[in-house]
Amino acid sequence: MHDLKKIRQNPEIFKEALKKRGFDYDIDHLLEMDEKRRKLIAEAQILQEQRNKLSKEIGFLLKEKKDANEVIRKVKEISNRIPEIEKEIEELEAKISQDLSQIPNIPAEDVPFGKDENDNVVVRTWGEPRKFDFDPLPHWEIGRISGLYDPERAVKIAKSRFVLTYGALAELERALINFMLDQHTKVNGYTEVMVPYLVNESTMYGTGQLPKFRDELFICERDNLYLIPTAEVPVTNLYREEILNIDDLPKKFVSYTACFRREAGSYGKDTKGMIRVHQFNKVELVKFSLPEKSYEELESLTNDAESILKILGLPYRVILLCTGDLGFSASKTYDIEVWLPSYNGYKEISSCSNFEDFQARRMNIRFKRDRNSKPEFVHTLNGSGLAVGRTVAAILENYQTKDGNVQIPEALREYMKGKKYLFSN
RNA sequence: GGAGGGAUGGCCGAGUGGACGAAGGCGGCGGUCUUGAAAACCGCAGUGGGUGAUGAGCCCACCGGGGGUUCAAAUCCCUCUCCCUCCGCCA
Numbered sequence: 001m002h003d004l005k006k007i008r009q010n011p012e013i014f015k016e017a018l019k020k021r022g023f024d025y026d027i028d029h030l031l032e033m034d035e036k037r038r039k040l041i042a043e044a045q046i047l048q049e050q051r052n053k054l055s056k057e058i059g060f061l062l063k064e065k066k067d068a069n070e071v072i073r074k075v076k077e078i079s080n081r082i083p084e085i086e087k088e089i090e091e092l093e094a095k096i097s098q099d100l101s102q103i104p105n106i107p108a109e110d111v112p113f114g115k116d117e118n119d120n121v122v123v124r125t126w127g128e129p130r131k132f133d134f135d136p137l138p139h140w141e142i143g144r145i146s147g148l149y150d151p152e153r154a155v156k157i158a159k160s161r162f163v164l165t166y167g168a169l170a171e172l173e174r175a176l177i178n179f180m181l182d183q184h185t186k187v188n189g190y191t192e193v194m195v196p197y198l199v200n201e202s203t204m205y206g207t208g209q210l211p212k213f214r215d216e217l218f219i220c221e222r223d224n225l226y227l228i229p230t231a232e233v234p235v236t237n238l239y240r241e242e243i244l245n246i247d248d249l250p251k252k253f254v255s256y257t258a259c260f261r262r263e264a265g266s267y268g269k270d271t272k273g274m275i276r277v278h279q280f281n282k283v284e285l286v287k288f289s290l291p292e293k294s295y296e297e298l299e300s301l302t303n304d305a306e307s308i309l310k311i312l313g314l315p316y317r318v319i320l321l322c323t324g325d326l327g328f329s330a331s332k333t334y335d336i337e338v339w340l341p342s343y344n345g346y347k348e349i350s351s352c353s354n355f356e357d358f359q360a361r362r363m364n365i366r367f368k369r370d371r372n373s374k375p376e377f378v379h380t381l382n383g384s385g386l387a388v389g390r391t392v393a394a395i396l397e398n399y400q401t402k403d404g405n406v407q408i409p410e411a412l413r414e415y416m417k418g419k420k421y422l423f424s425n
Numbered sequence: 426g427g428a429g430g431g432a433u434g435g436c437c438g439a440g441u442g443g444a445c446g447a448a449g450g451c452g453g454c455g456g457u458c459u460u461g462a463a464a465a466c467c468g469c470a471g472u473g474g475g476u477g478a479u480g481a482g483c484c485c486a487c488c489g490g491g492g493g494u495u496c497a498a499a500u501c502c503c504u505c506u507c508c509c510u511c512c513g514c515c516a
Binding site: 009038041042044045046048049051052054055056057058059060062063068071072073074075076078079243370375 | 435443444454472474475476479484485486496497
């Protein structure tokens with residue numbers, strides 16, 4: 001959500017930025033509505049002022065037992081005109097905020113111009129994709145051969161695009177969750193938070209899942225609750241409608257949750273395996289930052305997410321999204337993509353974004369520089385650290401052995417009773 | 426699920442339809458006193474919006490949300506949401 005005042009002050013900046021994003025919108029029309037709105041507000045307030053003054057007068061007159069009928073008649077006349085104007089203001093405001101809520105965030109200055117994902121820029125690449133001296137299997141085949149991956153029964157008890165694993169495969173996923181949480185809390189300085197998986201409507205509006213992305217959500221209609229598509233939703237909403245202390249910034253949280261997505265419109269894409277599913281595990285990083293520090297924080301957050309892949313020894317690259325591929329609320333986004341032999345390419349495993357004050361304004365999350373200064377909006381950031389299901393897939397594929405086993409990355413062994421290979425003992 | 430009680434500033438907590446943006450206390454900030462601190466005393470402090478210049482000032486709105494009654498609502502009425510207590514059920 002943008003600040004109407006800022007748009008009013010720098011309309012050209014917004015026009016330019018939206019053009020870069022390929023978003024067509026008539027800023028001038030918005031400003032016309034705003035001007036009309038302000039004129040009406042001034043008008044209504046003058047009438048309210050008159051009404052307030054005369055009403056007080058009535059109080060005095062009655063106290064002194066004097067006749068107030070003439071004044072009452074006058075006030076009534078004034079009061080009658082107020083609702084009309086207010087109705088007009090309300091309609092305008094509804095239209096304005098409706099429009100405003102459709103306008104995407106403006107890209108940061110160093111975001112490359114581009115039309116779609118083909119114009120994204122590779123920022124850095126880490127690790128060499130392994131050269132196999134045998135034909136590597138996709139992770140779903142490895143899982144199936146081990147007998148520990150059971151999509152059929154997942155379909156039976158839920159529906160397609162659900163995952164079910166047993167034994168060592170389940171253990172691997174649990175180990176990864178613990179490893180990631182330990183790394184982010186003990187080494188990278190995040191505070192772990194465990195949050196509700198079901199949230200209310202206001203929370204979904206706060207981070208922008210509603211109203212635009214309703215189709216992507218699982219909904220518990222009876223109780224008016226929604227299953228979270230990412231921990232970003234409950235965690236960023238922690239401080240909705242609050243004013244934070246400047247000394248507490250930045251606030252850094254890491255949260256493991258299951259995530260639920262309907263994946264509407266993705267039929268036929270990534271249908272096999274655990275890459276695109278309705279329920280998956282994710283460890284999420286969320287930061288609340290000072291405005292002037294948020295881009296620094298984005299770099300370190302991205303590094304924190306990368307550190308997991310480095311320690312696990314999984315080759316990856318970091319992509320800077322271009323203006324055309326940027327998500328609705330983000331000012332700048334790095335995608336981290338892990339090497340997957342079955343795709344013979346890189347696949348997204350984390351997306352790290354700075355939203356500047358776009359989400360904070362919507363959620364009204366502010367801080368004060370000191371006692372007497374005006375509250376300002378914080379900047380919010382988040383990124384996966386990492387998507388756990390996809391990390392499982394990456395480990396299976398990248399660490400598979402010729403005889404159908406999977407080597408366990410060194411750092412993970414202490415989380416798996418010291419085992420070196422997944423399917424043994 | 427049943428019965429009842431609540432929601433007021435950073436926190437606690439008063440509040441009679443008319444000078445209430447709201448007593449009092451705690452906490453905060455500034456000062457006096459003190460070598461320093463504490464105590465005591467004095468003073469300052471909400472949020473959003475309109476108009477000014479992103480200043481001062483003036484004005485409007487805000488006592489959980491929405492609606493209503495009234496010249497006038499924190500106060501009366503309706504409604505929704507949330508919280509609490511007791512009973513029932515339950516991991």
